[in-house]
Amino acid sequence: MTSLRLIGAGALLLASALAYADPCKIAIESNDLMQFNAREIVVPASCSEVELTLSHSGKLSARIMGHDWVLARDSDMSGIVNAGLAAGASRGYLPDSDKRIIAATRIVGGGESTTVKFSTAGLVQGTRYAFFCTTPGHSAMMHGMFEFGARARLAEARK
Ligand code: ZN
Numbered sequence: 001m002t003s004l005r006l007i008g009a010g011a012l013l014l015a016s017a018l019a020y021a022d023p024c025k026i027a028i029e030s031n032d033l034m035q036f037n038a039r040e041i042v043v044p045a046s047c048s049e050v051e052l053t054l055s056h057s058g059k060l061s062a063r064i065m066g067h068d069w070v071l072a073r074d075s076d077m078s079g080i081v082n083a084g085l086a087a088g089a090s091r092g093y094l095p096d097s098d099k100r101i102i103a104a105t106r107i108v109g110g111g112e113s114t115t116v117k118f119s120t121a122g123l124v125q126g127t128r129y130a131f132f133c134t135t136p137g138h139s140a141m142m143h144g145m146f147e148f149g150a151r152a153r154l155a156e157a158r159k
Pocket of ligand 1: 034065066067068133134135138142
């Protein structure tokens with residue numbers, strides 16, 4: 001019985017700690033090994049705006065190991081990566097005013113960080129979104145899943 005109470009107290013502590021973190025503010029890290037530190041980003045449906053900060057914990061310059069963070073529908077990822085390749089380095093490997101891009105940061109190098117704010121008004125719950133880096137050759141390793149609302153619904157169901 002005592003151990004059960006302890007588990008209950010621990011869960012309560014965790015819940016209150018989570019309540020203080022703003023779930024609409026996301027931080028993601030990249031590095032010199034062509035990696036993001038997250039495979040999945042979940043944003044609750046209650047967020048009308050998302051603030052995402054991309055940092056680069058490596059030492060290599062943006063020209064050698066630069067990364068950006070781009071959000072789009074999963075099915076648009078390869079098309080955007082190819083369009084970014086065609087756009088070239090001077091445009092930050094991003095096609096100009098491409099409607100498929102939901103949000104994108106600039107490219108950062110080692111020690112740098114950048115923040116992008118975007119509205120969730122155009123996001124549909126249950127749709128598969130992907131985040132990825134458009135620097136040539138990076139997206140195979142640097143991509144992950146972006147969910148809007150799904151995990152939040154699960155949490156509400158547990159209440
Ligand atoms: Zn990259």
